[in-house]
Amino acid sequence: MGKNDCIVVGGGIIGMATARELALRGLRVSLFDKGKLGMESSWAAGGILSPMRPWSENPGSFELSHQGKACYAGFISELKQQTGIDPEYYCSGLLMISQDDVGKTLQWAKNHEILFDEEYKNYPVNMRIPAKSIFLAEIAQVRVPRLLKALHASLLDLQVNIFENAELADLDNTQNNTQGILQSVTISGKKHYADNFIITAGAWTEKLLKKNDAQIEIEPVLGQMLCLKFPEQRFEMMVLDGGHYFIPRKDGHILIGSTMEHVGFNKETSETAKNELMAWARELWPDISEAKFIKHWSGLRPATENGKPYIGQLENYDNVYINAGHFRKGILQAPVCARMISEMIC
Numbered sequence: 001m002g003k004n005d006c007i008v009v010g011g012g013i014i015g016m017a018t019a020r021e022l023a024l025r026g027l028r029v030s031l032f033d034k035g036k037l038g039m040e041s042s043w044a045a046g047g048i049l050s051p052m053r054p055w056s057e058n059p060g061s062f063e064l065s066h067q068g069k070a071c072y073a074g075f076i077s078e079l080k081q082q083t084g085i086d087p088e089y090y091c092s093g094l095l096m097i098s099q100d101d102v103g104k105t106l107q108w109a110k111n112h113e114i115l116f117d118e119e120y121k122n123y124p125v126n127m128r129i130p131a132k133s134i135f136l137a138e139i140a141q142v143r144v145p146r147l148l149k150a151l152h153a154s155l156l157d158l159q160v161n162i163f164e165n166a167e168l169a170d171l172d173n174t175q176n177n178t179q180g181i182l183q184s185v186t187i188s189g190k191k192h193y194a195d196n197f198i199i200t201a202g203a204w205t206e207k208l209l210k211k212n213d214a215q216i217e218i219e220p221v222l223g224q225m226l227c228l229k230f231p232e233q234r235f236e237m238m239v240l241d242g243g244h245y246f247i248p249r250k251d252g253h254i255l256i257g258s259t260m261e262h263v264g265f266n267k268e269t270s271e272t273a274k275n276e277l278m279a280w281a282r283e284l285w286p287d288i289s290e291a292k293f294i295k296h297w298s299g300l301r302p303a304t305e306n307g308k309p310y311i312g313q314l315e316n317y318d319n320v321y322i323n324a325g326h327f328r329k330g331i332l333q334a335p336v337c338a339r340m341i342s343e344m345i346c
């Protein structure tokens with residue numbers, strides 16, 4: 001294998017989308033992950049293609065979400081055409097029911113010309129929806145594990161070199177020459193050379209760059225999620241109640257999310273979280289008790305202090321870039337952030 005144009009470290013949705021975008025621009029790309037591609041935070045995600053509390057978002061991150069939303073249909077359609085895999089992207093709409101959030105949602109929707117309906121009454125049967133809820137018809141969802149499968153197939157098709165179970169321990173400063181150019185990284189005892197390096201290690205990014213005195217602060221925030229199943233889909237819209245939500249899929253699966261826990265890199269699921277999610281779900285919609293329990297999982301969201309991801313050059317290096325810290329919006333923001341970082345490189 002010859003020298004790479006780009007090495008991408010971290011194969012979640014951000015790394016996969018970045019590697020794909022660079023390969024589409026004709027560059028030779030290698031993608032490394034310490035485990036299997038897409039099996040960390042990205043696999044855990046629900047796939048709501050909207051910020052949860054858009055009115056309180058950092059303006060820079062809001063802009064990324066806005067652009068992400070605008071380009072998603074095109075991104076999915078290209079992937080589907082290239083790979084034949086359908087990630088089930090569609091505008092199911094979202095019903096915002098938290099009475100604390102209704103006023104702010106309304107104001108935000110008006111300010112940003114988002115289609116909203118205050119009079120909407122076609123609620124899911126037997127759901128205890130407060131009278132003043134708002135339906136946002138344009139909000140879409142995507143089935144994330146299928147999206148990741150499509151991205152993986154696309155990378156293979158574009159001849160991206162994929163290395164799994166390949167962990168980068170750190171960026172070795174001795175590899176630098178005086179201009180701040182990184183020549184290579186050593187992974188699993190082997191040197192890999194490239195012109196450019198992109199770090200997309202999600203919640204592990206700060207850890208990875210610790211030795212480099214980089215001013216990067218990314219904290220893991222655990223999220224737990226449940227999946228249940230009905231024989232058929234009972235309702236179509238997503239329902240958001242503060243931090244809790246239902247995401248119904250077309251085949252009867254229904255996701256119940258999610259917790260927000262500051263427990264470091266501990267990814268264990270807990271009965272406490274499962275009980276909390278089920279109690280919320282039953283209280284709002286007793287019919288959920290008829291569904292079959294399928295799975296309980298967790299993921300580590302990469303959170304930054306100001307809510308905006310790091311997208312750009314790493315301090316002291318001319319050819320090392322970061323694309324990390326997308327917190328609760330990495331699925332939504334992946335295509336637009338991949339494009340941004342690629343435009344900095346070529």
Ligand SMILES: Cc1cc2nc3c(=O)[nH]c(=O)nc-3n(C[C@H](O)[C@H](O)[C@H](O)COP(=O)(O)OP(=O)(O)OC[C@H]3O[C@@H](n4cnc5c(N)ncnc54)[C@H](O)[C@@H]3O)c2cc1C
Pocket residue numbers: 009010011012013014015032033034035036037038039040041042043044045046047048049050166167168169200201202203204205208222223224225257258298299300301302324325326327328329330331332333
């Ligand atoms: C429960 C839950 C629900 C969510 N719901 C949504 C949602 O509805 N909509 C939305 O937009 N977002 C959602 N998110 C957030 C979204 O999942 C994340 O923002 C996104 O997955 C971040 O992607 P990433 O590629 O940066 O991180 P990850 O997917 O965590 O990928 C990072 C990768 O880097 C690898 N890595 C780390 N260190 C190294 C190293 N040293 N060497 C090599 N590889 C390394 C890891 O193995 C991992 O595969 C949710 C998250 C959770 C946990």
